[in-house]
Amino acid sequence: MLSPWFGVLLVLFNITDAIIEVNVTVGQLGVATGRLDRSKWSQRQFHSFQGIPFAEPPIGSLRFAPPVKVISWKDYYLDAKNFRNICPQTKQPGYDVEGYDEDCLHLNVYVPATNGKELLPVMIWIHGGSFMSGHAQRFKPHYLMESDIILVVPQFRLGPLGLLCLGTEEIPGNVQFLDQVMAMEWVRDNIESFRGDRNRVTLSGQSSGAYSVNLHLLSPLSQGLYDGLSSIGLLNDPNFLKDKLIPLSLKYIGVPDETGVFSQILIEKYFSSSELGDFLKMVPGLIDIGSVLIFKAGMYRMVHENSRFQPTFMYSFDYRGSQTRFGYESVKKYPFDGGVAHSDDYIYLFPFPDNLTEADTVIAKRMVQLWTSFTINGTPSADFVSEWPKMSTRAGPYLKIGTETRVGDNYFYEYTVTIHNKATSLAASLVHCLC
Ligand SMILES: *[C@@H]1O[C@H](CO)[C@@H](O)[C@H](O)[C@H]1NC(C)=O
Ligand SMILES: *[C@@H]1O[C@H](CO)[C@@H](O)[C@H](O)[C@H]1NC(C)=O
Numbered sequence: 001m002l003s004p005w006f007g008v009l010l011v012l013f014n015i016t017d018a019i020i021e022v023n024v025t026v027g028q029l030g031v032a033t034g035r036l037d038r039s040k041w042s043q044r045q046f047h048s049f050q051g052i053p054f055a056e057p058p059i060g061s062l063r064f065a066p067p068v069k070v071i072s073w074k075d076y077y078l079d080a081k082n083f084r085n086i087c088p089q090t091k092q093p094g095y096d097v098e099g100y101d102e103d104c105l106h107l108n109v110y111v112p113a114t115n116g117k118e119l120l121p122v123m124i125w126i127h128g129g130s131f132m133s134g135h136a137q138r139f140k141p142h143y144l145m146e147s148d149i150i151l152v153v154p155q156f157r158l159g160p161l162g163l164l165c166l167g168t169e170e171i172p173g174n175v176q177f178l179d180q181v182m183a184m185e186w187v188r189d190n191i192e193s194f195r196g197d198r199n200r201v202t203l204s205g206q207s208s209g210a211y212s213v214n215l216h217l218l219s220p221l222s223q224g225l226y227d228g229l230s231s232i233g234l235l236n237d238p239n240f241l242k243d244k245l246i247p248l249s250l251k252y253i254g255v256p257d258e259t260g261v262f263s264q265i266l267i268e269k270y271f272s273s274s275e276l277g278d279f280l281k282m283v284p285g286l287i288d289i290g291s292v293l294i295f296k297a298g299m300y301r302m303v304h305e306n307s308r309f310q311p312t313f314m315y316s317f318d319y320r321g322s323q324t325r326f327g328y329e330s331v332k333k334y335p336f337d338g339g340v341a342h343s344d345d346y347i348y349l350f351p352f353p354d355n356l357t358e359a360d361t362v363i364a365k366r367m368v369q370l371w372t373s374f375t376i377n378g379t380p381s382a383d384f385v386s387e388w389p390k391m392s393t394r395a396g397p398y399l400k401i402g403t404e405t406r407v408g409d410n411y412f413y414e415y416t417v418t419i420h421n422k423a424t425s426l427a428a429s430l431v432h433c434l435c
Contacts (some may be wrong), residue, residue, distance in 0.1 A: 026193040030073035032080040040142040045113035051084030054186040057103035064171040067182045086135035087158045107154035110141035111194045119197035122150045123375045126205030132159035138352045147372035150196040154183030202375040206346045238277030284418040307391035314398035317345040321360040
């Protein structure tokens, strides 16, 4: 008597589990078979095409060589239902996935399954990872597919395979960037087959610095602190902290300061005399210095120059959610909480990890609206964001994205934000942990 029910259940199970294929003819390349998928929040349908080769495998005589365009897929039919290999890179405990291979020049295309005939704007997402790690598998589309954009996530050669430069014909260098260019050319030439608008392509991405701002500056010291003994002495040495730490940090991050004047200015701006020499008290200032020198100043300079020529929108991401990229997988090594860290913003654009709290999800929906509206209209907008004005003065305005989103008018405030919020948890938890 059980068997008919069992049969029914089996059929239902198969239906919900079945992969629904979708085929697209892509110009001269061939037919790509993708699959149907659904967005995270409203279960909108979209089509997923993964592991599409846009360049010949860069192996054999093509290793280190500029990428070579694919003219047609090998067997004409391409199974694009799953991710392919990621590019060779150093293992990253915690975030690691298997499947490294030099044959990694693939891209992934995600297309809303809407009926209209209208062409959709395209977002190309360039992943980060210090130019030597990262891959497309982390950038799944389930949040962004809530909006009517096409998402394209390419991979490109990393580390020495992407950047070794001998200035010779065999190893000319910088092929990583040529790979990215070829992926963009692929979009230009083929995205219309996916209903994409080749004239509305927005290039997006996340910093290639795989470490948080704070961690960068503190890195040499924290390594010494937790992995060895020699630096503990230095951190307890007031003379080192007063006289050597800032010049050493500048040297570490590649800022020349031969006369020492720059160090002196930083010391006077970021530390009071009672803090100098006491490592714990110096941490907020060190974080601000690191943030400014490694990220904020360069970013500011670029957007400021850009704003002279075209509408430019600047933001500071201040939302502190349940997830963080602070320290990445090595976070356990640091006996304090890093606040809102480098790369935290893209936690809300991609389900990596896919376990946001309700409060986080509110921010994620807002972020998705802001990013995709910019892709669609060239102007970012979202519910509960009254306006995000374009930059019009030297210092702003800019959007401060947090639990409450508001417009700031002086971005230079962000250069000293940690020392001004010194009483907040970061410094407090550090003191708590280290003492
Ligand atoms: C897609 O193309 C493949 C390869 O030719 C074929 O086996 C499959 O039946 C096609 N699927 C659909 C839904 O047309
Ligand atoms: C989210 O997932 C990660 C990885 O699976 C896990 O380490 C973390 O504890 C989770 N966080 C929450 C808030 O569930």
